[in-house]
Amino acid sequence: MTTQILVILAVMIAAYAAAKAAKLSVELGIFAAAVGGGLAGAFLKTPAIGELGRHLVEGSTTYLDVILVFFTATLFMTIVNESGGVDYVVRATLRAFGKMRLPALLVLMIIVLVPGALTGAGSVSLLVVGAPVALALGRLGVPKKRVAAILFIVAGLSAAAPPVNIWAMILCAGTAIPYVGFEFTLGIPVLFLGTFTILVLGWKKDTGTMSGNADLPLTTPGMTWWRVTIPFAVFFGMVVAYRIWPFSTPIFGLSLEFTVAGAAALLLSPKRIAFLTLARDTAKRLLPLLATMVAVGMLQQIMTATGVRGLLSFAVISTPLVLLFFLLPIIIPFSEGLLTYGGAAIIGIPLIWFLDSIGFHATVVIAGLSLLWPLGDGLPPTALIGRLSTMVSGYEGSYKDFLKATWLPWLAVTAVAMGMIIFSSKLAFLVRWSM
Amino acid sequence: MRKDAFLKTVLAAAFVAFVLWGGLPLFRHRHHDVPIVKGPGVTAVRRLSEYSPGLKGTPGDTFIYVLQGREPGGKALLMGDTHSNEPEGMLSAIIVVENGIVEKGTLYVIPVFNNSGSRNTRPGDGYPLYFDVATDWGQRRFRFGNRDASPLDQWPDPDVYIHYPERQLLSYIDIRNTNRTWPGRANGPLMEKVTFGAMELMRREKIDLAIDVHGAETMFPVTNCIVAPESSVKIATLASLTVKAKEGFESHVERSPVGFRGLSHREIGDHGPALPFLLEAPIPFLDQPTGPKTTKLLLDGKDPFLLSLSKKKKLFVPYDESGWPLEKRVGQNLSVTLEIFRQFSKKAADRAIAVSGVPRYADLVKNGVGHFLADPAKTPAGGVVMN
Numbered sequence: 001m002t003t004q005i006l007v008i009l010a011v012m013i014a015a016y017a018a019a020k021a022a023k024l025s026v027e028l029g030i031f032a033a034a035v036g037g038g039l040a041g042a043f044l045k046t047p048a049i050g051e052l053g054r055h056l057v058e059g060s061t062t063y064l065d066v067i068l069v070f071f072t073a074t075l076f077m078t079i080v081n082e083s084g085g086v087d088y089v090v091r092a093t094l095r096a097f098g099k100m101r102l103p104a105l106l107v108l109m110i111i112v113l114v115p116g117a118l119t120g121a122g123s124v125s126l127l128v129v130g131a132p133v134a135l136a137l138g139r140l141g142v143p144k145k146r147v148a149a150i151l152f153i154v155a156g157l158s159a160a161a162p163p164v165n166i167w168a169m170i171l172c173a174g175t176a177i178p179y180v181g182f183e184f185t186l187g188i189p190v191l192f193l194g195t196f197t198i199l200v201l202g203w204k205k206d207t208g209t210m211s212g213n214a215d216l217p218l219t220t221p222g223m224t225w226w227r228v229t230i231p232f233a234v235f236f237g238m239v240v241a242y243r244i245w246p247f248s249t250p251i252f253g254l255s256l257e258f259t260v261a262g263a264a265a266l267l268l269s270p271k272r273i274a275f276l277t278l279a280r281d282t283a284k285r286l287l288p289l290l291a292t293m294v295a296v297g298m299l300q301q302i303m304t305a306t307g308v309r310g311l312l313s314f315a316v317i318s319t320p321l322v323l324l325f326f327l328l329p330i331i332i333p334f335s336e337g338l339l340t341y342g343g344a345a346i347i348g349i350p351l352i353w354f355l356d357s358i359g360f361h362a363t364v365v366i367a368g369l370s371l372l373w374p375l376g377d378g379l380p381p382t383a384l385i386g387r388l389s390t391m392v393s394g395y396e397g398s399y400k401d402f403l404k405a406t407w408l409p410w411l412a413v414t415a416v417a418m419g420m421i422i423f424s425s426k427l428a429f430l431v432r433w434s435m
Numbered sequence: 436m437r438k439d440a441f442l443k444t445v446l447a448a449a450f451v452a453f454v455l456w457g458g459l460p461l462f463r464h465r466h467h468d469v470p471i472v473k474g475p476g477v478t479a480v481r482r483l484s485e486y487s488p489g490l491k492g493t494p495g496d497t498f499i500y501v502l503q504g505r506e507p508g509g510k511a512l513l514m515g516d517t518h519s520n521e522p523e524g525m526l527s528a529i530i531v532v533e534n535g536i537v538e539k540g541t542l543y544v545i546p547v548f549n550n551s552g553s554r555n556t557r558p559g560d561g562y563p564l565y566f567d568v569a570t571d572w573g574q575r576r577f578r579f580g581n582r583d584a585s586p587l588d589q590w591p592d593p594d595v596y597i598h599y600p601e602r603q604l605l606s607y608i609d610i611r612n613t614n615r616t617w618p619g620r621a622n623g624p625l626m627e628k629v630t631f632g633a634m635e636l637m638r639r640e641k642i643d644l645a646i647d648v649h650g651a652e653t654m655f656p657v658t659n660c661i662v663a664p665e666s667s668v669k670i671a672t673l674a675s676l677t678v679k680a681k682e683g684f685e686s687h688v689e690r691s692p693v694g695f696r697g698l699s700h701r702e703i704g705d706h707g708p709a710l711p712f713l714l715e716a717p718i719p720f721l722d723q724p725t726g727p728k729t730t731k732l733l734l735d736g737k738d739p740f741l742l743s744l745s746k747k748k749k750l751f752v753p754y755d756e757s758g759w760p761l762e763k764r765v766g767q768n769l770s771v772t773l774e775i776f777r778q779f780s781k782k783a784a785d786r787a788i789a790v791s792g793v794p795r796y797a798d799l800v801k802n803g804v805g806h807f808l809a810d811p812a813k814t815p816a817g818g819v820v821m822n
Contacts, residue, residue, distance in 0.1 A: 001726045001739050001740075002739070005726065005727075041727070045729075046726075046727035046729060047561070047727075051460075053453065053456035053457035053460075054456075054457045054458075054460040054461060054564070055457070055561060056453075056457055057453070057454060057456075057457025057458050057461065058457065058461060058556055058558050059558055059559055059561075060558075061558045062558040062559035064558075065586075065591075065592065118594070119594045120594060120595070120607075121594075163595070163604060164594060164595045164604070166606070166607075169595075169604075169605070169606035169607070170606060170608075172605075172606065175655070177695075178603070178692065178694050178695040178696075179603070179604055179605055179606065180603065180604075180694060239594065242593055242594075242597070243595075243597070246597035246599070246602065247597075247599055247600075247620070247623075251591060251592070251593045251610075251624065252591065253590070253591025253592060253593065253594075254591075254594055255591065256591060297558060297559055300559040301558065301559050301560070301561050302561070303561075304559065304560050304561035304728055305561030305727060305728055306561075306727055307725070307726040307727040307728075309561075309723075310723065310724050310725040310726055310727075310728075310740060311724075311726075311740070313723040313724040314724035314725075314740040314743070314744070317654075317724050317744060317749060318743065318744065318747065318749075342559055345723065346723050347723075349654075349723060350654050350722070350723050350724060353654050353655060353656060353751075354654070354749055356656065357656060357751075
């Protein structure tokens with residue numbers, strides 16, 4: 001069986017490579033890999049050829065919810081931007097903190113951490129506050145490449161931050177471990193790593209990029225604080241209302257919450273916005289990202305139906321423990337890059353069961369692993385958060401250079417995460433503090 | 436310009452054809468009804484919406500088969516398909532419905548507890564849509580569903596699920612998982628209405644025992660076991676010891692954790708009169724490190740990767756070349772269920788539950804699951820309920 005699956009995996013890789021050689025986009029490459037793998041599997045009826053269409057269509061819906069959130073959140077922020085709200089916020093923030101670099105950087109870090117911590121999605125942080133924070137960092141003299149790097153790492157940390165950490169929730173749901181005890185276990189490392197990242201990448205000024213207040217964007221006539229804050233208050237109000245009154249607040253879901261906030265921003269805009277044109281342009285801008293999500297879902301489905309996913313999981317679980325600890329900093333981020341949240345289920349769940357059974361503290365291990373997964377959101381083929389970070393920061397250089405700029409915080413995150421995993425039993429006090 | 440329009444038309448047509456090719460099987464799966472034969476012991480068929488009116492006319496509603504005994508006694512509720520990707524629960528319940536005769540007491544059986552989940556699939560996980568069980572008269576087809584209800588029936592999900600009434604934060608997906616939404620609410624989301632209906636049934640009918648039948652991965656520590664809270668642990672232990680001594684298979688007891696909310700084995704006892712039990716039989720199909728997700732793996736439970744991991748002592752159950760076939764899983768569930776009835780009846784003679792006609796572990800292992808499934812085509816009119 002292993003040989004059969006390895007052949008299918010080879011066909012998938014070959015199909016992806018052929019698509020890249022033909023200069024097709026990443027998403028078409030992933031689609032080619034899924035179709036190639038499915039056809040190779042059909043020779044052995046895993047899956048049967050008649051089932052291939054169903055698997056591809058079903059797989060394409062794997063991340064439908066995430067796609068809806070991406071689109072509605074981006075549309076919301078585009079409306080805020082178009083109405084002049086982003087320029088207004090940047091100007092005001094710099095006026096208040098421009099001369100106090102340390103508090104300015106720390107405040108900007110917290111601003112990025114909050115939306116992701118509340119929703120469990122780093123993408124939400126980037127889509128909601130990424131653009132204004134990027135502009136503010138730019139005005140503080142941080143070059144765009146480092147701005148993108150800061151946003152990527154801090155948005156990743158925001159997704160791992162309590163109270164909502166989707167990776168930890170998936171692992172807890174799959175391993176029947178209560179999702180409790182994460183507040184300090186995740187909160188302390190996230191704040192430490194966030195501070196480290198913003199200071200390492202943002203402290204040094206690049207005088208060439210730095211501009212004074214004279215160069216700040218002009219504010220749109222009629223724009224006021226309340227016009228900017230009300231749409232955000234509408235969004236966070238709906239998120240927080242469910243937390244405070246969960247049994248009497250209707251469940252809107254993030255997509256509808258962003259849509260309602262977007263409608264508020266549209267109504268409060270001091271200038272008229274051509275909504276349909278804006279929505280069309282937003283869809284066009286997001287298309288490669290959304291198409292990647294669709295194609296990754298298809299690939300994941302085919303990988304499971306053919307046994308490729310199981311083989312990868314088997315390879316990880318079979319690895320001797322010491323070697324596994326050396327490999328986890330590579331395996332975990334790459335599983336996220338390939339399968340996004342699927343990696344947590346495929347590798348994470350059996351790994352937690354295994355480590356728990358040999359005396360590791362499951363909650364601390366889950367917290368440690370969930371710091372590693374966000375790093376993978378910068379890795380191909382999906383590179384969701386990495387691509388969003390470059391998009392909202394306006395960085396147009398090479399993606400490889402952007403990734404290189406993250407090396408020091410990347411290492412710090414890896415070291416902290418691995419320390420938490422290896423010394424999980426000694427760190428169990430963090431769980432007790434949180435209870 | 437014309438060439439461009441032509442290309443776009445061809446691409447659009449190809450897209451529609453692709454969606455139809457892949458989408459129609461999913462549509463048919465969602466609307467495929469499974470016949471369940473009313474066996475000789477069935478005295479009434481009800482709907483869960485009689486206990487939770489909010490379910491009426493929704494895909495959350497499901498059938499309750501009542502098997503009233505000749506003599507009065509205790510009452511038990513048996514639930515299968517809480518997770519519709521663990522079919523040993525549903526098949527155990529169907530075998531009871533189609534074969535069981537209650538001598539004493541009353542049995543309430545819900546074979547498809549999460550009806551919406553049984554009509555759902557699991558995108559990204561490459562599951563088959565159906566599985567066929569070989570019987571003495573041919574093949575009998577069943578839907579293979581998902582752990583969670585369909586988003587077509589309950590949507591949107593919140594960004595985090597806050598459990599009622601304990602306020603514990605759970606994964607957002609768990610709002611569609613009927614083993615996280617206990618004890619439920621009359622006016623909550625659809626799956627909370629489902630669990631609320633079952634709680635109401637237990638409260639109104641004064642149910643003594645509630646058994647929720649599942650399957651669990653071989654790599655999951657809580658597998659091959661009976662999960663029970665403090666109130667049921669004595670009966671669970673006696674049942675576990677008896678099946679090991681008399682029938683030769685292991686099903687150890689796991690304590691229901693107090694701090695993990697929303698599960699049947701925790702909330703049923705905390706919010707109602709019944710003693711809860713959750714049965715887990717090992718189902719290799721659900722393990723992550725397996726080969727292709729085929730119906731063969733689902734039925735015979737044989738996988739070379741798991742065999743290798745077993746040799747490295749990474750599984751929580753014994754595993755050899757014989758795998759963990761369906762008949763073994765269903766057999767375990769049925770024997771443990773019958774043993775729980777027996778142990779309870781010994782403790783509370785005035786509330787005794789006595790059931791005959793239901794096969795035990797050895798019968799299933801010898802004859803297979805299909806041997807105990809009736810032929811809906813040969814059943815007289817009115818004797819089949821489409822689920």
